[in-house]
Amino acid sequence: MYYLGLLAEYLKNYMKTRLTYRADFWVEMISDLLFQAVNFIFILVIFMHTDSLGGWSQNEVIFVYGFFMVPYGIFGCFINLWGFSERYIVKGEMDRVLTRPAHNLFQIFLENVDPPALAGSAIGIVIMAISGANLGLSLEWWTLPAMLLLSISAVAIYTGIYTALTSLSFYSDAPTGILPLMYNIQSYGRYPVTIYNRAIQVLLTWVIPFAFVGVYPAALFLEREEMRSMALLTPAVGAVFLAIGLLAWNHGVKRYKGAGS
């Protein structure tokens, strides 16, 4: 309850600062969507030259793309660890955060909420509805609850991976460069992983499980039997990776000594 109250307060503050720079709000939202559009254009272009991508039709690949956008938007809104090392450790902001009663990671998330990112989730739902209708997918009683559960699990996976990677900055001086590159890799979870070779499949499934934020859970709604068990595994993978992320973070905070002066 206390944490929900904090969330509301921070959102209110966010709106106030944002209204001062209204143009930025729109520019950021549009440029966010543009990043996502690259993959969409890629899908459109490749299906001009082929009918199927490893046995998946254009509508199926687009459906996966739509599903991918939903957890990604939620993650982008609430969990934002860009430039953590520079802003919180180098500039000493972390000391301020640590003196307050709420959990430090939660405060950092709150200080960086980014509601425009949710526009991506909304568009993702529209894309799923359109491509789902084209495919003649039926809406069962379990569809919406399952979608909610799998989206939350996917957000947990993102959070776990990025929290663990960001917590590296407690252990080493300048491990930057990994995070931006991760952003590149995660979009590969949008394509049917079966087209890749064994090594990349294993990597995207068990090491940095980005297949679980896109193609595996979406396969459940596309009624693709071969990935059903993977889709049902998504919540477990989410729990495991979130736990790893939080453990790495808490352990890192214990080691934190401040950046001097």
Add this chain to the structure above:
Amino acid sequence: MSDSLMAQAGGRPAGGPKQGKRGLLLGAYFDFIRIRFLTMLAYRVNYYSGILIYTLNIGVNYFTWKAIYGGDESLGGFTGAQMTTYVAVSWMARAFYFNNLDREISSDIRDGNIAIQFIRPYNYVLVKMMQGLGEGLFRFLMLMIPGMAIAMLLFPVQLPTELSAWAGFLTMLFFSFLINSQINVLTGLSAFFVENNEGVMRMKRVIVDLFSGLIVPISLFPGWLARVLEVLPFQAITYLPGSVFTGRVQGTGIWNVLGIQVFWFLLLLVPIIALNRAARKRLFVQGG
């Protein structure tokens, strides 16, 4: 650095004050390349993960294209083998020409550091280009070459056999760096006019990756879009050098595509000079 500059200046008293000053300035520009290279070298461990990730990018794209080709012989004028080579060389070229000059310039403008930069007796934009070159040199030696070697071990990449293709490609690669850096400088200088240019920088990144042919070779785009992209500067960054490397452009054709790059390099100088002039008049520092 200042010590060596002083020594340099002191060692040449006979050259007259004017010539001495010019020598000093050239030396200073050279030092910007050297220092950025050494700085990057000091943090080289951080970039080793980059080789891995670029290789992974190549791998994923390689398998995606393989699935797209299916049984087809060629798509958009690319054979399967050419596409593999194109994907590998394009991503590795990006490992070389990529830099964050746009971010560096915007943050200089936003935190007011630009005022001090303008007072100093050198050309700020030129200094940035030199620093970019130092970074590029590092990326070429430590990222692109080892990355390409790994990519060749893992995927069926075909290196060109003609000497002209190698000479043409390496020259064009340098122009890729120049044109990409020019676009970065222009994006960075836009911070003078829009205050928060985060959105502009992100858009630039998307446009360069997409329209340079890195993600989809330009000949695979629908006809109307391909024709539009052929009159924009972005194809000069990835698509044209890649075409030479894969042997799709040969002989005198290499001179033609190199000519396109030189044309864009010269043309992009105009807005940079104009923006730089206008910016000096417009400068106001937020906050501070």
